Amino acid sequence: MARLPFLGRLTSRDYIALVVGGFLVFFETILTFVISFLPKSVIQWFYDRSRNLFHFLVGPPLPKSDEQHITERIRRAEDFQRLCEIFGYEHEEHVVLTKDGYLLGLHRLPAKKGERRSHFGTSTGKPVVYLHHGLLMNSEVWVCLTNPKRSLAFTLVELGFDVWLGNNRGNKYSKKSIYHNPNSTKFWDYSIDDFAWHDIPDSISYILSVTREPSLSYVGFSQGTAQAFAALSIHPPLNEKINVFIALAPAMSPAGLAASVVDSLMKASPTLLFLIFGRKSIMSSVPAWQSLLYPPVFSAAITSSLRWLFNWRSHNISPLQKLAAFPHLYSYASVKSVVHWFQIMRNAKFQMYDDDVQRVMLIRRAPRPSGVTAYAPARFPTRNIVSPIVLLYGDQDSLVDIDVMLHELPKHSVVARRLHGYEHLDIIWGSNIHKDVIPHVVDALRQYCVKPERTESEAKMTNGVSSDYEEYTGTTTPADTISVYDL
Numbered sequence: 234m235a236r237l238p239f240l241g242r243l244t245s246r247d248y249i250a251l252v253v254g255g256f257l258v259f260f261e262t263i264l265t266f267v268i269s270f271l272p273k274s275v276i277q278w279f280y281d282r283s284r285n286l287f288h289f290l291v292g293p294p295l296p297k298s299d300e301q302h303i304t305e306r307i308r309r310a311e312d313f314q315r316l317c318e319i320f321g322y323e324h325e326e327h328v329v330l331t332k333d334g335y336l337l338g339l340h341r342l343p344a345k346k347g348e349r350r351s352h353f354g355t356s357t358g359k360p361v362v363y364l365h366h367g368l369l370m371n372s373e374v375w376v377c378l379t380n381p382k383r384s385l386a387f388t389l390v391e392l393g394f395d396v397w398l399g400n401n402r403g404n405k406y407s408k409k410s411i412y413h414n415p416n417s418t419k420f421w422d423y424s425i426d427d428f429a430w431h432d433i434p435d436s437i438s439y440i441l442s443v444t445r446e447p448s449l450s451y452v453g454f455s456q457g458t459a460q461a462f463a464a465l466s467i468h469p470p471l472n473e474k475i476n477v478f479i480a481l482a483p484a485m486s487p488a489g490l491a492a493s494v495v496d497s498l499m500k501a502s503p504t505l506l507f508l509i510f511g512r513k514s515i516m517s518s519v520p521a522w523q524s525l526l527y528p529p530v531f532s533a534a535i536t537s538s539l540r541w542l543f544n545w546r547s548h549n550i551s552p553l554q555k556l557a558a559f560p561h562l563y564s565y566a567s568v569k570s571v572v573h574w575f576q577i578m579r580n581a582k583f584q585m586y587d588d589d590v591q592r593v594m595l596i597r598r599a600p601r602p603s604g605v606t607a608y609a610p611a612r613f614p615t616r617n618i619v620s621p622i623v624l625l626y627g628d629q630d631s632l633v634d635i636d637v638m639l640h641e642l643p644k645h646s647v648v649a650r651r652l653h654g655y656e657h658l659d660i661i662w663g664s665n666i667h668k669d670v671i672p673h674v675v676d677a678l679r680q681y682c683v684k685p686e687r688t689e690s691e692a693k694m695t696n697g698v699s700s701d702y703e704e705y706t707g708t709t710t711p712a713d714t715i716s717v718y719d720l
């Protein structure tokens with residue numbers, strides 16, 4: 234009997250996972266639909282019940298400290314503006330129109346705390362730094378820390394940089410297009426390819442036109458690094474606009490997920506995600522769950538999910554930081570962009586999105602005596618990148634295979650620094666990033682940015698870390714924290 238291409242590829246365990254996953258997503262969809270019609274009084278009732286249950290199991294709440302009050306304000310902040318106001322920073326909002334019609338929100342921190350500007354949307358005369366978030370995130374992840382000295386964005390502003398923060402199409406600040414309604418499937422028909430072809434280069438061109446700078450420094454986190462790897466590899470002129478690319482928890486070709494059932498199922502057929510989640514945004518019910526659950530319960534659910542999917546223990550992120558940041562963790566993203574990641578993981582190649590899925594399935598089933606295939610998705614030519622690259626990665630990060638990554642990057646312009654004991658999210662929210670991470674970002678920026686003397690006290694350097702950074706944070710960097718590999 235002929236074997237069906239789809240059914241023959243799955244094991245009994247895969248079928249069980251598919252059925253259970255489909256049921257849970259169906260249940261989630263129904264629940265989200267019901268919640269959307271519930272009055273606030275009913276939602277508040279569920280919230281109060283989850284709070285009472287938590288205190289029954291854990292104990293009654295204790296009087297709040299100053300840090301807990303800050304945590305609560307950050308957790309409740311509704312947007313980027315409110316987060317900046319908590320710490321006394323003024324921000325600017327900008328909108329970029331991409332060449333394919335998406336409107337992207339950009340946030341800017343042009344001035345230090347207490348520094349007033351009379352003209353907005355103009356050049357500051359400072360070196361420009363562009364920060365870009367990861368998958369399922371937005372620009373809020375850079376400014377939702379319980380201490381501003383642990384925020385990379387706020388630290389760079391205080392050290393004299395003009396800081397810009399980007400957003401991907403479809404997320405909280407970029408959910409608009411001049412061609413497609415966000416309720417349509419066409420709006421969500423994008424992958425990493427589109428971030429590389431449009432979002433990153435168009436955002437950078439806009440920033441440079443406003444600031445009148447010849448180039449900027451790019452700092453990406455997770456998928457924000459993958460988007461830059463891809464964009465720099467396919468846009469040679471873009472390399473002239475980025476004077477240094479600092480990759481935090483860099484992502485290029487992850488080995489896979491720690492949850493073996495999900496990992497094997499998605500690698501076998503990445504497009505199963507379309508069957509489970511549809512062809513619009515993925516996990517769009519998260520805000521509804523967040524409104525129903527008491528914050529410590531929601532935080533515990535996120536922590537457990539990260540441990541199950543990625544084997545991240547999150548020990549370097551304090552409980553208060555989780556309470557503050559996890560409500561700002563999720564933002565809308567397309568199912569197609571997640572399918573793209575599973576295609577990359579399945580083939581162990583940093584490739585463009587593979588639209589010809591059926592053809593791939595048929596070719597792989599056919600006999601191949603020579604081992605040669607007649608079809609291969611185009612790779613991003615990352616060895617063509619010219620901009621200097623600094624990689625900061627955690628040696629406990631399950632999504633980073635540094636050896637594979639270094640093999641795919643140009644050897645003449647890459648520096649890799651290992652962060653001992655760090656996982657993925659630790660690099661932006663860890664308790665000691667002001668000691669272990671930020672000083673090396675500052676050092677790299679001042680080494681490569683245009684006219685670094687424009688930042689304060691640039692010439693005063695101690696052990697590779699500028700002394701005004703130490704004055705701002707009150708810390709120094711332990712010498713044995715990071716290992717450096719110069720290639």
